[in-house]
Amino acid sequence: MMKEIDDITVINATAGDKNAFxxxxxxxxxxxxxxxxxxxxxxxxxxxxxQETFIKAYQAIGRYQAQAKFSTxxxxxxxxxxxxxxxxxxxxxxxxxxxxxxxLEIADxxxxxxxxxxxxxxxxxxxxxxxxxxxxxITMKHHQGYSIDETAKVLxxxxxxxxxxxxxxxxxxxxxxxxxxxx
Amino acid sequence: MKSTDDEKLLMxxxxxxxxxxxxxxxxxxxxxxxxxxxxxxxxxxxxxxxQYDLPEDYGQKLWxxxxxxxxxxxxxxxxxxxxxxxxxxxxxxxxxxxxxxxAAILALVLVAFYAGRHQSSxxxxxxxxxxxLAQNIQLHLxxxxxxxxxxxxDNGSYNSQATAQxxxxxxxxxxxxxxxxxxxxxxxxxxxxxxxxxxxxxxxSANYSDQIHGQQPQVxxxxxxxxxxxxFQIKAMKQKLAQKNDII
Numbered sequence: 341m342m343k344e345i346d347d348i349t350v351i352n353a354t355a356g357d358k359n360a361f362x363x364x365x366x367x368x369x370x371x372x373x374x375x376x377x378x379x380x381x382x383x384x385x386x387x388x389x390x391q392e393t394f395i396k397a398y399q400a401i402g403r404y405q406a407q408a409k410f411s412t413x414x415x416x417x418x419x420x421x422x423x424x425x426x427x428x429x430x431x432x433x434x435x436x437x438x439x440x441x442x443x444l445e446i447a448d449x450x451x452x453x454x455x456x457x458x459x460x461x462x463x464x465x466x467x468x469x470x471x472x473x474x475x476x477x478i479t480m481k482h483h484q485g486y487s488i489d490e491t492a493k494v495l496x497x498x499x500x501x502x503x504x505x506x507x508x509x510x511x512x513x514x515x516x517x518x519x520x521x522x523x
Numbered sequence: 524m525k526s527t528d529d530e531k532l533l534m535x536x537x538x539x540x541x542x543x544x545x546x547x548x549x550x551x552x553x554x555x556x557x558x559x560x561x562x563x564x565x566x567x568x569x570x571x572x573x574q575y576d577l578p579e580d581y582g583q584k585l586w587x588x589x590x591x592x593x594x595x596x597x598x599x600x601x602x603x604x605x606x607x608x609x610x611x612x613x614x615x616x617x618x619x620x621x622x623x624x625x626a627a628i629l630a631l632v633l634v635a636f637y638a639g640r641h642q643s644s645x646x647x648x649x650x651x652x653x654x655x656l657a658q659n660i661q662l663h664l665x666x667x668x669x670x671x672x673x674x675x676x677d678n679g680s681y682n683s684q685a686t687a688q689x690x691x692x693x694x695x696x697x698x699x700x701x702x703x704x705x706x707x708x709x710x711x712x713x714x715x716x717x718x719x720x721x722x723x724x725x726x727x728s729a730n731y732s733d734q735i736h737g738q739q740p741q742v743x744x745x746x747x748x749x750x751x752x753x754x755f756q757i758k759a760m761k762q763k764l765a766q767k768n769d770i771i
Contacts, residue, residue: 358593362586369582377575391589398593463571481537482565483572488539506537507530514564 342371342411350410354401361401365394368411372418378479379422381468389425393418419480423494426472459517466516473497474509481506536561653769656700660709661764663693667716668757674723687723694720706770712760715753 345367352360369390376389397417404413467475476495480486486494492502534540536558578584667690674683694717701710763771 361593362590365586365589366582369585370577373577373581373585374573374575378572383575390585391592394585394589395592459567460571460574463568464574467568467572483569488537503530503534503539507533510533510565511529513568517564517567 344409344411347406350404350406354404356402361398364397364410364414368414369394371411372414375415375418375479375483376422378483379419379476380426380472381464381470381475385425385429389418389421392425393421396421415484419476419484419494423476426476462516463513466513470509470512474505474512477502477505478509478513532557532561536565650769653704656697656704657764657767657769660697660713660770661761663690663697664712664716664757664761664764666690667694667720668754668761670723671719671754671757683723684726687720691717691720691724701770704770708771709760709764712756715756719753 345364349360349363353364372393373386373390376393377383377386380386380389393414397414400417404410470478473495477491480491480494481488488499488502488506491506492499495502495505497505531540532554670683670686670690694713698710698713698717701713
């Protein structure tokens with residue numbers, strides 16, 4: 341579980357203290373980048389999203405309300421930044437989100453088990469092979485604990501489409517695990 | 524297992540299953556086994572994502588990259604007042620500070636209430652006192668005006684002595700009351716009126732009209748030599764007091 345920064349630092353930052361905000365950046369930089377990487381499977385994208393997240397957070401910190409954990413608030417900004425970034429990056433994302441109930445083909449592309457890649461490596465490749473919307477949906481649901489309703493709303497798709505998307509993502513990833521067992 | 528069952532299994536794992544998803548097929552003995560396998564797979568996926576390494580000083584590096592951009596984009600703070608309120612609200616929501624903050628605010632409110640009450644009661648008391656005095660002096664001047672009109676028009680039948688004595692008493696009381704107020708002009712008028720009332724109170728009743736209208740105050744507050752008789756002064760003072768509702 342992520343360790344929260346102390347409340348006084350957050351309060352000082354909400355009052356416009358730049359030094360306090362610097363402490364927040366130092367404390368949460370890794371967590372934000374890691375989450376951005378989960379969403380994008382791309383280190384350079386994650387770097388850009390992390391920067392964008394903290395700039396947005398600095399601009400909006402006056403509106404932060406202490407009822408929610410600060411990390412929850414910050415990681416929500418990260419999620420939104422990642423979605424915006426991927427939309428702008430004009431990857432499959434825009435098309436996937438705009439096509440209601442889009443049924444993407446499940447890739448039969450199975451990574452060659454004979455190439456001596458270890459399981460983690462192969463899973464990482466499999467994650468990067470997911471479509472953006474699949475990766476976003478599975479990360480939001482599994483890692484960030486969003487509900488199906490919330491995930492669908494943020495991704496601007498219907499609930500059933502969201503369930504299908506998550507299901508497809510899990511199926512693709514498990515396929516790598518299965519092939520490891522079978523290999 | 525069919526893919527629909529896999530989907531239901533996943534929804535059960537994610538705690539998103541509806542009641543209808545718990546069909547007999549999924550209630551079988553191997554359901555828990557399938558859930559365990561799914562959990563193991565999800566953990567493996569989670570671990571794979573955790574392999575992503577970042578340098579120890581990544582936070583500092585990130586800060587140096589965004590510091591300039593942050594300076595260029597100052598926070599969108601709606602207003603100083605609302606920001607201050609938000610900060611105060613946030614302080615109250617911090618558990619270890621909420622009680623102390625609440626106690627401090629409560630103490631401030633009590634002090635402000637006590638100080639405000641004393642200050643306002645003193646100010647209000649003075650204002651109210653002056654207002655009441657002005658209204659009473661108006662009434663006294665009206666009575667004096669009626670009295671002087673009656674005695675000036677009287678042919679000797681009007682018993683003026685008792686009324687003059689009563690008005691003289693009132694006049695002295697009001698003069699005394701004016702000591703604590705800045706009522707220079709009012710005080711001068713009452714002084715002039717007293718000398719007239721004193722003569723009537725002592726039984727003098729002859730040639731009233733000449734006496735009253737011939738009265739020449741030592742200080743004429745309207746500074747108008749043509750309108751300086753006592754009756755005019757009384758009327759003018761009544762008007763002033765009615766308009767301003769305080770002592771002049």
